Amino acid sequence: MEDRPSGQLPEPLHARPVPRPGRWVSAVVVLVLVAMAVNALVTNPNFRWDTVWLYLRDVVVVRGVGWTLVLTFGSMAIAIVLAVLLAVMRRSDNPVMRSVSWFWIWFFRGTPIYTQLVFWGLLSVLYPRLSLGIPFGPEFWTFTTQDVITAFWAALIGLAFNESAYLAEIVRAGLSSVDPGQTEAAKALGMKDAKILRRIVLPQAMRVIVPPTGNETISMLKTTSLVLAIPFTLELTYATNQIGSRIFQPIPLLIVAALWYLLITSVLMIGQHYLERFYGRGFDGGRTGRGGRGPRGGRKPRKQDLIGASGTTKDDPFLEVTP
Amino acid sequence: MTASAEAPGTAETMVEVRDVHKVFGRGHDAVHVLKGVSLDVPRGSVTVVLGPSGSGKSTLLRCVNELEEITAGSIHVGGDLMGYRRDDKGVLHRLHPKVIAKQRSRIGMVFQRFHLFPHKTALENVMEAPVQVRGLSKAEARRRGLELLDRVGLAERAEFYPAQLSGGQQQRVAIARALAMDPELMLFDEPTSALDPELVGEVLAVMQDLARSGMTMIVVTHEIGFAREVADHVVFMDDGVIVEEGAPADVLDNPSEPRLRDFLAHVL
Numbered sequence: 001m002e003d004r005p006s007g008q009l010p011e012p013l014h015a016r017p018v019p020r021p022g023r024w025v026s027a028v029v030v031l032v033l034v035a036m037a038v039n040a041l042v043t044n045p046n047f048r049w050d051t052v053w054l055y056l057r058d059v060v061v062v063r064g065v066g067w068t069l070v071l072t073f074g075s076m077a078i079a080i081v082l083a084v085l086l087a088v089m090r091r092s093d094n095p096v097m098r099s100v101s102w103f104w105i106w107f108f109r110g111t112p113i114y115t116q117l118v119f120w121g122l123l124s125v126l127y128p129r130l131s132l133g134i135p136f137g138p139e140f141w142t143f144t145t146q147d148v149i150t151a152f153w154a155a156l157i158g159l160a161f162n163e164s165a166y167l168a169e170i171v172r173a174g175l176s177s178v179d180p181g182q183t184e185a186a187k188a189l190g191m192k193d194a195k196i197l198r199r200i201v202l203p204q205a206m207r208v209i210v211p212p213t214g215n216e217t218i219s220m221l222k223t224t225s226l227v228l229a230i231p232f233t234l235e236l237t238y239a240t241n242q243i244g245s246r247i248f249q250p251i252p253l254l255i256v257a258a259l260w261y262l263l264i265t266s267v268l269m270i271g272q273h274y275l276e277r278f279y280g281r282g283f284d285g286g287r288t289g290r291g292g293r294g295p296r297g298g299r300k301p302r303k304q305d306l307i308g309a310s311g312t313t314k315d316d317p318f319l320e321v322t323p
Numbered sequence: 324m325t326a327s328a329e330a331p332g333t334a335e336t337m338v339e340v341r342d343v344h345k346v347f348g349r350g351h352d353a354v355h356v357l358k359g360v361s362l363d364v365p366r367g368s369v370t371v372v373l374g375p376s377g378s379g380k381s382t383l384l385r386c387v388n389e390l391e392e393i394t395a396g397s398i399h400v401g402g403d404l405m406g407y408r409r410d411d412k413g414v415l416h417r418l419h420p421k422v423i424a425k426q427r428s429r430i431g432m433v434f435q436r437f438h439l440f441p442h443k444t445a446l447e448n449v450m451e452a453p454v455q456v457r458g459l460s461k462a463e464a465r466r467r468g469l470e471l472l473d474r475v476g477l478a479e480r481a482e483f484y485p486a487q488l489s490g491g492q493q494q495r496v497a498i499a500r501a502l503a504m505d506p507e508l509m510l511f512d513e514p515t516s517a518l519d520p521e522l523v524g525e526v527l528a529v530m531q532d533l534a535r536s537g538m539t540m541i542v543v544t545h546e547i548g549f550a551r552e553v554a555d556h557v558v559f560m561d562d563g564v565i566v567e568e569g570a571p572a573d574v575l576d577n578p579s580e581p582r583l584r585d586f587l588a589h590v591l
């Protein structure tokens with residue numbers, strides 16, 4: 001019953017490639033355009049590249065980069081956990097859970113992030129004291145809002161709650177992209193719902209969830225600049241703007257911030273590439289498979305198209321993406 | 324038959340289906356799919372279920388495995404009432420999902436479209452349930468997994484992902500995966516219907532081998548040859564009821580029911 005790969009590989013064909021003059025023409029055109037753009041940027045004295053270079057490594061700027069990263073990853077981490085929770089609640093057969101999830105998503109997607117952040121910042125003014133207890137009944141634990149919800153936490157929570165609503169829809173789309181047959185097979189093996197979600201459904205849903213989530217992370221990177229609404233004033237955009245107005249050179253400092261955002265985005269994109277590859281394992285005919293030995297020769301791909309890899313999840317074109 | 328048949332407290336009848344009804348939906352959309360099905364499957368025997376499309380064969384298997392809740396009747400597997408508990412006063416209680424999961428873990432199921440976990444290798448597919456449900460150690464599950472893959476002739480494909488396997492190989496991995504939980508009953512829902520004709524044989528061979536080892540099996544299939552050769556009992560379903568049943572020779576060669584004669588003429 002065992003079929004082994006054949007040993008001797010044939011000599012590949014040697015043929016001249018199809019001529020592609022279009023590539024050369026387009027390469028030349030693009031090169032000229034790039035040269036013009038670089039020239040326009042570098043030779044224009046208004047950009048003050050010396051100032052850019054100086055402040056690119058400024059302590060305040062680098063610290064701003066640090067805070068921006070903390071806000072981005074912190075809020076995304078909280079948002080992802082919340083989003084999985086919300087998506088699972090949304091799919092549960094408990095009507096209370098479903099409504100709570102629906103309301104949360106409706107509210108946080110439906111109001112502007114800036115307004116939400118202002119409110120988080122005003123929380124200690126609106127509610128100077130917070131307490132845990134029974135509504136209209138006794139209070140067990142009371143604390144001063146200002147001590148607990150500092151500007152940083154207000155920023156983090158504000159960003160995270162807003163983002164969780166968007167991510168919840170992405171996770172939901174991911175979960176429903178997984179073939180219900182997967183859940184049935186796991187059930188038939190005696191696995192419990194929580195385990196099926198964690199071990200079988202979520203890992204497959206990740207293929208659909210990761211790309212838009214990468215998108216969201218990059219978008220979040222720049223949304224963090226809105227926390228000045230709280231006000232939280234340590235992150236990159238605020239720091240550079242402040243320096244810019246102090247030394248009366250706003251443009252070079254805008255460039256400084258832009259360069260940092262570009263750099264971080266590039267790193268994030270590389271990370272996303274590897275994440276996608278990890279969650280794509282087993283789905284692309286095994287090119288990334290750990291087995292290393294390639295797939296069997298392409299005998300009879302017809303049935304494989306139907307039932308093989310791609311059959312188990314469908315890529316959902318209706319994924320929600322933040323504007 | 325294996326020694327377990329004489330184990331104390333286990334019934335000789337592995338599966339006892341009594342007057343089972345299944346209605347999907349309610350009100351105007353209600354579909355009455357099973358209309359009073361009764362079936363006994365003795366321990367260690369092979370029952371083949373035949374019937375035209377839509378007759379309720381899959382639904383019957385799914386009810387036995389609690390993947391569908393039955394509307395009326397009762398199903399016992401290995402002496403246990405499936406999905407419910409009857410208290411001293413005779414009141415019926417729905418079982419907690421955890422308990423139902425436990426009941427399911429004793430029953431292996433093989434699907435028409437395999438449903439292997441695509442993000443796991445063949446071996447990981449086989450190891451998943453023993454480790455996650457039984458709490459077996461990874462090393463032990465691995466040893467057992469390789470043994471089972473060897474039994475279905477796929478020891479050398481252990482590290483392959485499902486997408487790297489042919490349909491026949493995938494279905495054999497699926498059988499190994501179900502066997503890894505040491506089920507006392509195996510359900511097969513058209514296990515060869517999604518396969519190219521030349522791959523059907525390898526899967527049937529594994530099933531025949533399994534039957535010979537004394538496994539209790541209910542097999543929904545259109546492979547009349549398999550029914551004739553392996554089955555102890557053949558059941559013909561139509562429109563949600565069992566219309567004819569008996570030994571394969573009687574049912575397949577001397578069908579009394581015109582609908583069955585019709586059906587056989589089409590499949591053969």
Ligand SMILES: Nc1ncnc2c1ncn2[C@@H]1O[C@H](COP(=O)(O)OP(=O)(O)OP(=O)(O)O)[C@@H](O)[C@H]1O
Binds near residue numbers: 374375377379380381
């Ligand atoms: N979840 C469901 N909701 C409503 N109707 C259903 C559902 N599942 C099955 N049915 C209906 O029940 C009937 C029997 O389905 P079932 O899958 O058991 O048939 P089958 O005998 O297995 O047919 P096949 O040979 O095509 O697999 C069909 O008419 C089908 O439409």
Ligand SMILES: [Mg+2]
Binds near residue numbers: 381513
């Ligand atoms: Mg069916």
